[in-house]
Amino acid sequence: MSYDEEIEERLRRRELRAERAQRYLRKRSELDEVMEEVFDRVTLMTIYDLMxxxxxxDFYGVISSGxxxxxxxxxxxxxVELAVKIYLVTSAEFKHNRMAYVVDDPRFKRVPTxxxxxxxxxxxxxFKNLEEAYEAGVAVPRPRFVRRNVLGMDFLGRDGARYPLLSELEAEQEEFAELYEKTLNVVAALYQKAGLVHxxxxxxNIIVADGLEVYLIDLAQAVKRGHPIAEPSLIHGLETLARFFAKKGVEVDDLDTMLNRVRGGV
Ligand SMILES: Nc1ncnc2c1ncn2[C@@H]1O[C@H](COP(=O)(O)OP(=O)(O)OP(=O)(O)O)[C@@H](O)[C@H]1O
Ligand SMILES: [Mg+2]
Structure with a gap:
């Protein structure tokens, strides 16, 4: 086979696989129409491969559509119940907003164009951030797999319904006071044990499970301690949380105290 023919053949096979993926998905689940609308062929193929x-x-429903x-x-x-996060390759704002995080991260030196x-x-x-946090014993959903733009992690919920976000939770003031303490502890664990800032x-980006258990989610933007963005973003995050809990009637610490608690001896 000539070089050109070989390329042809490869492309043809790839097309076939994509078509099969689409057929497969159509057959497999009622979500397919939506999926086909939202996802490009490579993403569909990735989903097919993972299946x-x-x-x-199988897929059962959309948890969130951002x-x-x-x-x-x-x-x-x-x-195992999974939350499968599929990044949209069609999102326009994405690159612009995210560039700064990757540029100075020693773990990801090369920024692909x-x-x-x-x-x-x-x-x-x-995935990597979740893994580092999970392995350090920080309360995050357990990461299961990542392939191209598709990430699988443990689903946080019960009977197919996800647990509420902290923002959605209805609770008493004392419960929010407890949640404030727990949240700071989780943020501190992430900082001290995993060496990460959310x-x-x-x-x-906090899920509250039964028994007021606090989980951190959405760690794509987490960076290592010492990254130029780490400190300002930690401060910003703590201020955001302080405002939230204060509105719920919790007596929150001042920023320095919060920072000291998060940093511990580190
Ligand atoms: N492991 C999980 N278990 C259950 N629900 C989850 C899980 N991970 C995420 N979710 C739900 O999906 C939503 C979006 O997840 P995430 O915060 O990771 O993505 P995002 O990029 O911030 O998306 P958006 O822009 O829609 O907020 C969360 O607010 C939460 O409701
Ligand atoms: Mg989020």
Whole structure:
């Protein structure tokens, strides 16, 4: 086979796979129409591969539909409930907002110019951050897999319904006081044990499970301690949380006290 023919053949096979992926998805789930609307072919193919490799058994519903990502409630073949976060490669604002985080991160030296690669990198970042946090014993959803722009993690919820975000929670003042303490402890654990700063800390990126258990989510923007963005973003996050809890009637610490608590002896 000539070189050109080989390329042709490869492209043809790739097309076939994409078509198969689409057919497969159409067959597999009622969400497919939505998926096809939202996702490009490579993303569909990635989803297909993940199902083929039995990392995802099936999709059951959309948990969240944002500008930059969609999150599906899914199940792994081992029966584990998953939250599958799919970054949209079509999101225009994405690159612009995110560049600064990757540029100075020693773990990701090369900044790809290609947009798709950039989005993929973003998913890898979130996975890596989740992994580092999870392995350090910080309360985050357990990461399960990442492939291209698709990330799988444990679903935080019960009976298929996700737990509320801190922002959505209805609770008594004493409960918010307890949540304030717990939140600071988790942020401190992330800082001290995993060496990470969340990067987008707020009541919208905290999930509260039964028994007022606090989980941090959405770690794509987390950076290592010492990263130029780390301190300003930690301060910004703590201020945001202080404002939130103060509105709930909690007696919050001043910023320096909060910072000291988070940093501990580090
Ligand atoms: N592991 C999980 N278990 C259950 N629900 C989750 C999980 N991860 C995320 N979610 C839900 O999906 C939403 C969006 O997730 P996330 O914050 O990671 O993405 P995002 O990029 O901020 O998206 P958005 O722009 O829509 O906020 C969360 O607010 C939460 O409701
Ligand atoms: Mg979020």
């Amino acid at each position: 083929n490799d039995r990392l995802i058994e 500008k930059e990502s969609r999150i599906y409630y899914a199940r792994g073949c081992d029966g 290609d947009f798709r690669k950039f989005i993929n990198l973003w998913a890898q970042r979130e 990067g987008d800390l707020s009541q919208f």
